[in-house]
Amino acid sequence: MNFNELSCNLKKCKICENKFGFKPHPIVWGDKEAKIVQISQAPSATVYKTQRPFSDQSGKKLKYEWYQIDDNSFYNINNFYITSLAHCYPGKTNSGNDKNPPAICYKTWLFKELNCINNEIYIIIGSKVAKVFFPLEKFDDLIFKDNFINGKLTFVLPHPSPLNIRWFKNHPEFMEKRIVEIRNKMKDLLNI
Numbered sequence: 001m002n003f004n005e006l007s008c009n010l011k012k013c014k015i016c017e018n019k020f021g022f023k024p025h026p027i028v029w030g031d032k033e034a035k036i037v038q039i040s041q042a043p044s045a046t047v048y049k050t051q052r053p054f055s056d057q058s059g060k061k062l063k064y065e066w067y068q069i070d071d072n073s074f075y076n077i078n079n080f081y082i083t084s085l086a087h088c089y090p091g092k093t094n095s096g097n098d099k100n101p102p103a104i105c106y107k108t109w110l111f112k113e114l115n116c117i118n119n120e121i122y123i124i125i126g127s128k129v130a131k132v133f134f135p136l137e138k139f140d141d142l143i144f145k146d147n148f149i150n151g152k153l154t155f156v157l158p159h160p161s162p163l164n165i166r167w168f169k170n171h172p173e174f175m176e177k178r179i180v181e182i183r184n185k186m187k188d189l190l191n192i
């Protein structure tokens with residue numbers, strides 16, 4: 001299956017409709033020649049409504065504070081291919097948290113997507129994604145070093161959710177140093 005067929009089939013996927021109890025809206029953004037593949041956990045309830053990845057509070061922090069880029073650069077399909085473990089918002093648990101991303105999604109789609117894309121860098125967001133790609137490594141260790149997937153440079157980021165405040169308090173070196181290094185490499189690659 002080539003990239004266009006894969007993308008077309010993915011956007012029509014309804015595998016989880018019964019499990020969710022509502023109509024799934026797969027979210028994926030970007031072209032196979034994108035320089036950066038960014039992989040996060042799953043779209044939020046806000047993204048489910050807007051159908052635009054990272055259009056929520058977490059997205060504002062990621063784009064404007066961490067990357068320090070504007071929407072034109074972030075949503076340029078030749079810059080970022082934006083995907084996730086689960087491509088659809090999975091709904092809420094009884095306690096009000098987002099449900100875990102269904103494993104069937106990344107087993108069905110994500111690894112095939114990655115095989116089609118000619119990127120130079122991966123950016124992984126959140127511990128659940130890190131666990132899939134680096135099951136034996138500690139999440140905090142991954143954040144503060146360069147990693148590799150398929151031989152390509154890979155940065156691991158904490159989740160930018162406002163709920164993650166304790167992690168940021170305990171790791172001030174992330175904002176002081178590590179995100180600056182990642183941002184500089186990313187901007188060099190994108191020539192912005």
Ligand code: SF4
Nearest residue numbers: 013015016024088105
């Ligand atoms: S989460 Fe993934 S597998 Fe489930 S319906 Fe959405 S695209 Fe399909």
